[in-house]
Amino acid sequence: MRRSFISMAVIRRLPRYYRYLNEILAAGVKQISSRELADRMDLTASQVRQDFNCFGDFGQQGCGYDVAALHQAIKSIIGLDQGYKIVIMGAGRMGCSLLEHFGFERRGFQVVAAFDKNPELFGKVVNGVTIYDVAKAEEVCAHMRPDIGVLTVPSSEAKEACAVLKKIGVKAIWNFTKGELGVSEDEIIVENVHISDSLMSLCYQLTEKEEALYGA
Amino acid sequence: MRRSFISMAVIRRLPRYYRYLNEILAAGVKQISSRELADRMDLTASQVRQDFNCFGDFGQQGCGYDVAALHQAIKSIIGLDQGYKIVIMGAGRMGCSLLEHFGFERRGFQVVAAFDKNPELFGKVVNGVTIYDVAKAEEVCAHMRPDIGVLTVPSSEAKEACAVLKKIGVKAIWNFTKGELGVSEDEIIVENVHISDSLMSLCYQLTEKEEALYGA
DNA sequence: TAGATTGTTAATCGATTAACAATC
DNA sequence: TAGATTGTTAATCGATTAACAATC
Numbered sequence: 417m418r419r420s421f422i423s424m425a426v427i428r429r430l431p432r433y434y435r436y437l438n439e440i441l442a443a444g445v446k447q448i449s450s451r452e453l454a455d456r457m458d459l460t461a462s463q464v465r466q467d468f469n470c471f472g473d474f475g476q477q478g479c480g481y482d483v484a485a486l487h488q489a490i491k492s493i494i495g496l497d498q499g500y501k502i503v504i505m506g507a508g509r510m511g512c513s514l515l516e517h518f519g520f521e522r523r524g525f526q527v528v529a530a531f532d533k534n535p536e537l538f539g540k541v542v543n544g545v546t547i548y549d550v551a552k553a554e555e556v557c558a559h560m561r562p563d564i565g566v567l568t569v570p571s572s573e574a575k576e577a578c579a580v581l582k583k584i585g586v587k588a589i590w591n592f593t594k595g596e597l598g599v600s601e602d603e604i605i606v607e608n609v610h611i612s613d614s615l616m617s618l619c620y621q622l623t624e625k626e627e628a629l630y631g632a
Numbered sequence: 633m634r635r636s637f638i639s640m641a642v643i644r645r646l647p648r649y650y651r652y653l654n655e656i657l658a659a660g661v662k663q664i665s666s667r668e669l670a671d672r673m674d675l676t677a678s679q680v681r682q683d684f685n686c687f688g689d690f691g692q693q694g695c696g697y698d699v700a701a702l703h704q705a706i707k708s709i710i711g712l713d714q715g716y717k718i719v720i721m722g723a724g725r726m727g728c729s730l731l732e733h734f735g736f737e738r739r740g741f742q743v744v745a746a747f748d749k750n751p752e753l754f755g756k757v758v759n760g761v762t763i764y765d766v767a768k769a770e771e772v773c774a775h776m777r778p779d780i781g782v783l784t785v786p787s788s789e790a791k792e793a794c795a796v797l798k799k800i801g802v803k804a805i806w807n808f809t810k811g812e813l814g815v816s817e818d819e820i821i822v823e824n825v826h827i828s829d830s831l832m833s834l835c836y837q838l839t840e841k842e843e844a845l846y847g848a
Numbered sequence: 849t850a851g852a853t854t855g856t857t858a859a860t861c862g863a864t865t866a867a868c869a870a871t872c
Numbered sequence: 873t874a875g876a877t878t879g880t881t882a883a884t885c886g887a888t889t890a891a892c893a894a895t896c
Binding site: 449450451461465466468469473475476477478479480481 | 875876877878879880
Binding site: 422427428430431432434435439493494495496498500509510513516517518523525563564587588590594595605607609610611612613614615616617618619620621622623624625626 | 638643644646647648650651655709710711712714716725726729732733734739741779780803804806810811821823825826827828829830831832833834835836837838839840841842
């Protein structure tokens with residue numbers, strides 16, 4: 417697979433392509449042109465073709481793209497077929513809520529363990545995943561070699577928990593705590609989730625519109 | 633306040649500025665230069681100054697920016713001091729989890745009501761917010777005039793619930809369901825939350841790195 | 849005044865769009 | 873073959889960065 421220095425702009429669009437192709441596939445559509453897909457997704461046909469061509473030739477001149485093949489290709493480009501192993505660091509409300517409702521397995525991930533420092537939680541099983549004492553993290557993970565750590569501890573404990581994830585040897589952290597973790601992106605990939613940013617930008621857009629209507 | 637056609641790129645950075653200024657303010661820093669702020673946030677000083685100058689002159693030549701004043705300015709630019717009223721549409725796990733842990737009040741929003749169609753939930757109070765029958769939404773909201781609807785129903789019920797929000801007269805929807813709502817952005821501002829996109833782009837980055845290391 | 853740092857204009861860079869030859 | 877639609881190059885647009893005069 418071709419994959420030569422893909423811009424962040426393209427990377428951020430990949431999950432969206434994947435979602436739309438999921439829908440289109442479920443709707444039973446077999447073939448789709450860049451134009452049709454672009455219209456649905458509010459992009460331009462050019463952009464769709466440019467984006468896909470970052471990774472190879474998936475289309476067929478005159479016919480468009482095979483939906484199933486493209487869907488599978490993007491799944492593989494993202495790495496959703498790698499069966500990456502996940503550990504949950506922090507089995508409080510957020511951690512357990514993700515465990516129960518996010519659907520890691522359905523999305524192609526494998527949750528191998530959860531950790532917490534609250535002794536009341538040790539040994540509990542949530543959605544098939546056992547919660548262990550964080551002090552035993554290294555031991556528990558010795559043979560599991562998890563790829564991704566989900567950081568769902570209170571923000572005040574983020575750095576500490578991050579150090580444990582580093583020691584376990586995860587290659588990427590999905591960070592739900594606020595504040596930066598202070599690990600270099602060279603060693604570990606960090607993806608920060610700031611759900612409130614999304615509400616704030618919604619809020620901005622609303623405020624801007626109101627000002628336009630009723631004056632500044 | 634100046635506010636002439638702000639690009640989405642800038643709008644998406646505003647919440648980040650706000651978060652960092654929160655931290656800096658809490659740390660007791662009184663004054664900060666565009667260079668220092670840029671270094672912390674991994675931006676350029678030019679970009680920071682360009683961004684702030686979209687809205688007015690907040691700095692002082694030779695001294696930098698007053699942290700407290702800038703923090704307050706951005707809060708107001710975003711509209712976090714407007715006390716926007718929120719309704720929760722769908723009081724299932726997601727809705728209740730947000731009600732209990734997101735901290736709407738702390739962030740400057742006021743949750744006035746929650747709605748669901750499950751009769752078992754009618755009358756229940758979660759974190760001070762009453763859950764009503766969605767059938768009574770119009771009636772309940774008649775005098776409240778909510779600004780924002782949080783859409784946390786199952787995805788299959790999204791369109792239906794969206795129609796109710798429209799009838800109630802909200803001006804913006806914070807959408808947690810998957811699939812697009814099919815309302816025109818002219819009538820209602822929609823902000824989609826796709827938390828899985830973030831895990832997928834993390835996954836992409838991990839896969840890309842592995843391929844670089846071990847060959848494609 | 850001298851030093852620092854802003855606000856703002858000009859230059860650069862990168863991403864998006866348009867165009868079109870290649871080809872199914 | 874003719875029509876459609878891709879893959880890809882060239883043109884445009886917008887966002888980021890650099891530079892510097894203004895000014896605290």
